[in-house]
Amino acid sequence: MSNSLSINRSNRNALAILALLLVLLTSARAPGAFVYETPAEFVSSGDFNGDGIADVLVLDKATGNARVGYGDGAGNLTWSAPLVTGAASPDGLAVGRFLATNQDAIAITSSQLNRVLLVDLSNATSAPPPLVLTPSGIGPDLLIGLAAPYGAGSNFDWVFVGSGDNNSDTGQALLELFALAADALSSEQDSVAQQAYLARGNSLLLGSDPTTYAAAIERGPSNDQFVALSAPTHFGVLLSQTNLGAGSDYVFGQFNGEPLPRFVFYVPGQSNLTLQSLVQTNGSYVFQAGVFVAVGEAIQTVYYLSRGTDGTALIQFADGVQGMTLSNGVATLAGVYRSGAGSAGNVFTGIVPLGAGDFALLDGPASSAHAQVVHFNGSNYTQRSASILPSATTRTTRANVWLFQSEPFVNSDPGFVASVTDPDWSDVISGLPGALTVLTESDAGSVSGLGSVATNSLGAPPAGAVYAVPDQYRDFISLFSYAAARAPEPVSITISPPAGLYGGPIQVSFSTLNGGDQVFYRTSPLDSWHTFTASFALTNDATIQYYGLSASAARSMLLSAAYSFGAAGGAPQAPLDLAPGTTNPAPTFTTNQLVLSDIGTIFYGRRSTNNQGTIWAINLDGSRETYITTGARPRVSRDGRWLAFLREGDPFNNQGNLWVRDLVLQTETRLLVNTDTIVGYDWDLTNSNLVFDLGCSFWTIGLSGPPAQLPLAATCGQSAPVVNPVDGSLAFQVLPPGTPGIYLAPSNGSAAQPLALNVSGARWPAWDSDGQHLALVDGAADGSVDGGGDLFVFQAADTNLYQITAIFDSVNGFPHGALWSPNDDALVGTGTINGTNGIWVLPLIDECMCSAGPPFLLPTAPGDAIDFVGSIVTAPSLPPEIVQAGLFIRLEPDSVLVYWGSTFANYTLEYATDLSPSATWTAIPGPYAFDGYFYQYSEALANLQQRKFFRLRYTGPM
Incomplete structure (x- = not known):
């Protein structure tokens, strides 16, 4: 069925929200784990190996690799190897029972990936190939695991997917529900206009209500608002809190045995937060007046930790963690825990609440490198264990063979096909296009280096792979990456001409490797998506977004190509006078003058x-x-x-x-x-x-x-x-x-x-x-x-x-x-x-x-x-004669400033009180202040003699 509901019309950042539902109807159960986001990572918890004990999840944003600390129930964590998910630079993460009824998995996506991956993390060594879900929305960037969006329980959780790159010409956003039951796929669609895009999605359970709602922050042009969306009302707004500061975040949980959760709203980087409770009136939920709480440091993230029938808000700072409890609506701040930050210079990078008063505290120089499990009883902290996380990437996870349609380093757009991992170090690649054979060496460490040469046959390369690049591209050129191997896309697309600067209008076209593939494109975020059928003209600066759809309905990544069009050169910029108003004019620098090279300028x-x-x-x-x-x-x-x-x-x-x-x-x-x-x-x-x-x-x-x-x-x-x-x-x-x-x-x-x-x-x-x-x-x-x-x-x-x-x-x-x-x-x-x-x-x-x-x-x-x-x-050779140093002097309100050009870096400033042949010149030792153009020496007028002369003398490198 199809229904329409208008919330707030907009022409930009329309959001498509899709729920992909794997449904087996049974009794209701708890909502999915809360997912927290830090600048470098997503962190959360879940039972990923099905032993009934909470595990720690740390997902690296740069690579998309996951590290899982499997709990043993006694406060200890055993860490997995970095697990490749296949979604680099993820935008959205959800945790839930998506693949099995007795253990959690993750759903992961990015707007560029343009699809959703469901990944099993039960194996500590490697993750199996993901299950791929393709929503109708383009550019998915928000995920939420919903246990029971319609109130009826299910052994499998439902995945809520938000997408932000859909047709914008009508200002409408697409909402879809997919349900898989009895091997049949049914769907329900709604069109809803959103004022801005949604972020920080999580599953929300309200008291005895069996329905799990989709909670998120709606980012606005100047302010944010919190919304809770209800699936039974076609994702209408069940609950909202407006006028939140730009960049706001939130967390919620139950305190003091209260049936409804309390919410904590804050802006990362500020040193205050607001607690708000809920009341239910005539079937509606309303926020009560907030309680303002000031803390002594800039807040990074706030987490909720369950302690049985009570709860704690854990406030993370760069160098510590502070618990906040509630009693009769009054917030009480415990002491700040600052222990166990690992190596010197580390900062606390995140917290993973585990329940029953336990939480994992992560630290590292930027992303997480160490973990400790800490117990908080409401007033005191006790460390239960400490462990070291594996690196986010290893030699066995990184791609080291890159495959292309045409020769790289020769073509500006060689047509990347895929990358593969052939540990440790790839030297020579042969056999293409029929086969992929790699001569590989093993890394024996910094002392022994590379050795143990072996030839690995990796089978048939993906379609279109004609050229390849190994780690050792040339004897004197080595290439390496921290990124994981990337499988070939369902549709390989070439845009022509390649992105770049052009002097006049161009005709843009797309080509694919298979005749049954379709290409969709748009020329701006305000444009609707078009099916490519023939080349089209481009006359103005534009960034074209495009993706492909195979004959089997598999969708490719969302790609973009930026085009700029040059115009006839106007009048050159005026020369830049670096020291206007001086007693002797300083040299001027032309800001767009061509500089010839001594090896040759073409x-x-x-x-x-x-x-x-x-x-x-x-x-x-x-x-x-x-x-x-x-x-x-x-x-x-x-x-x-x-x-x-x-x-x-x-x-x-x-x-x-x-x-x-x-x-x-x-x-x-x-x-x-x-x-x-x-x-x-x-x-x-x-x-x-x-x-x-x-x-x-x-x-x-x-x-x-x-x-x-x-x-x-x-x-x-x-x-x-x-x-x-x-x-x-x-x-x-x-x-x-x-x-x-x-x-x-x-x-x-x-x-x-x-x-x-x-x-x-x-x-x-x-x-x-x-x-x-x-x-x-x-x-x-x-x-x-x-x-x-x-x-x-x-x-x-x-x-x-x-x-x-x-x-x-x-x-x-x-x-x-x-x-x-x-x-x-x-x-x-x-x-x-x-x-x-x-x-x-x-x-x-x-x-x-x-x-x-x-x-x-x-x-x-x-x-x-x-x-x-x-x-x-070629640039002309410098004349052999000595060049007179460019020394300048300028009168400031309270000082005299002597300065000279960067050409004379190896000169020392000297002064004398007269210019007689027998005058004594005294060095003014460096180092001297440097503003990017001139070296400078300043002397207060109060200390200046009646007469003082300055000169530069070559003394060699200082």
Whole structure:
């Protein structure tokens, strides 16, 4: 049946609440254990091995691994190994009899996992595969175990699931009940609007009422409220407390034999709490006026501990625990227990109430590492036992083989498939895609290290796994993770293009490995979910959420991809004056100025799907990728000052105007309006003139114009001139309709001579640093300037030709050739290898002009396709002469401040009272205050002499 109930309409954070019910009707029983949440962990109790004795549960939020301390009834705990649940970074946890009638299990979920796992924790060594429940709600993030939501008892508990990523276009939230009885599945749905999302869910039992209710905090924009929801009334609000502080938490329990529980409300981090009792009037429950209680420290969490017919609120601080009891409605605070915190520096991390006055007190440096069982009799604390928790992860729980659809470290989105555990240390992986075989070593400790090599056959890999990464990726690169192995998703989804920065609108599409899979997506939290049928346009910044559904209705994780769209560069930010108003002006720092690297900075262009160009820089080691401006085909002068590029019109069709940017002042000027075609250009040896092609001729132009034509005979098809860095001579390409090939010409462009190359469609020449070698690329016999394929190197001295790559298809290759690295030990170019576009570096051995290793891809940010590598420039060497230190002085209201730049870190400040040749200079020893830009020394005006001079002297590292 379907019913509708309106609570409070909202357009954001709609909450779907689903109860998945495994039902066997019998008598009623107690509600599920209370689940507490700390910054690092979920903690709770339960009878996980079915011996009738309460056990301790500590669930690590980072990994999702569980550690169980099995109780023996005498106050001792025996800890399990870390148990892998399969839900990393969980958002919700519930404890109850979900899988068996005589022992507890856990339900665990996260919004990203997008489904609920029921996990048996009875085995202290490992957890069996979980039972997977797939609610209709998207992004489940709240779980509650309900023993009897309709008042009728059951041997199995019911799981209440809240989901927060459902359709928001109507402001409605989806409520579902699933019941499994007699092998038949029945369901009931309600639509309810929630003002905000629910958190901190727990099961609530009210006196003799056999119904267990769903209690939670409803997070609001500025205040929170507590609600108790009733399943018989379609999760209507049975009880509420409004106007709670933002970030509030709660606990409840029975005190002094009272039939109804009392509630404790508090805000973690504050030092007070409120106790409120309940009364039942005319069948309704109402909160009475609260009792305000102040404590002496910031509260972390409050717990409820049963002591038979009475109870205690345990208040946890960072360094202690304080019990609070009630007598005639008056709160009494016991002393603070601060013992047994383990190692120095540890803090108390959580409490697990066990009943009958016993509780487990956890401590550690951040997450729990030690436990003690303590008994509280209402006034005094007695330690019953102490134990050490196992680590949250071990070598047997961590993934150490990662499987991908395409090669990682080469593709920005390699398509992660799954990860597996092959203890201890994985070295070499072979057999893919048909089999998964791993060469593994064992870790014998810090002294002996790795050894005992073995080959493990892990069987057939999951579908789509073609590439794999082990721990020992290279001899000098090791990878490891604390995360547990992750099984393959029911639906493996690839989004195209990958998330990133793009220069203009894009078409987004999804693909899966199986034809029967469905993909659902939305472009914002306010959007409804759509079934993907065809690619769609994206024009504005957006984060797309998506998930898949297999033919067997198994649902995948909830994934997201963030897209940003660049705009034309505006005016640069004003320089930052670090010390305005000083007696001598301090230097200014430009906040967005490009800094050249001493190993080489690559200037390159990107091309969007709608032919919008952007210009970027990245260092040769892959660091400091920087957006510069809009445009195409960048060429930078050898001194790093001037950037020439094409902009406006259609630059990718050789019809852009010629622009230049001052990389120091960050000003841009249009040099030339293109009335024909411009393919390429280069800076001459003066770094102030461009040699460029225009139409069928070559020209030069200075920074202020006008252009002048070179005497070289006009030949249509000649283009892309490059200047020899030693003698200024030219190399250029001729494409059809001219006679194809690479040609040389003197610097004055008086004549041209073709090179005798046996290279079809040779184009895009590039000189090395000594002007003796040319890199070039072959291509189709047509006039396209984007048709490069394989790379070659021509040695001018002995006319040798070396082929560097061998590509046999039309997809891969180097459309615009490649440049030489600053040390001439590699070629660097925009290309596609194995279907991956990017900036590729091909190491070379000089003696043979052969490969010095496999090509590698620079780690550029995802976004528009990389189109053109135009220049590689190194930072100029520092001049040999001594640089005068930048020493400054500023008058403050009550002192004088002397300061100098961070460049002079190894200098000592000295002072003298006169400047005569015989003046005595006295050192003012460091260390000196440093504000991130300047070292500083301050001297009070009251102590300052009438005249005092300061200087810096190099004294070496301090």
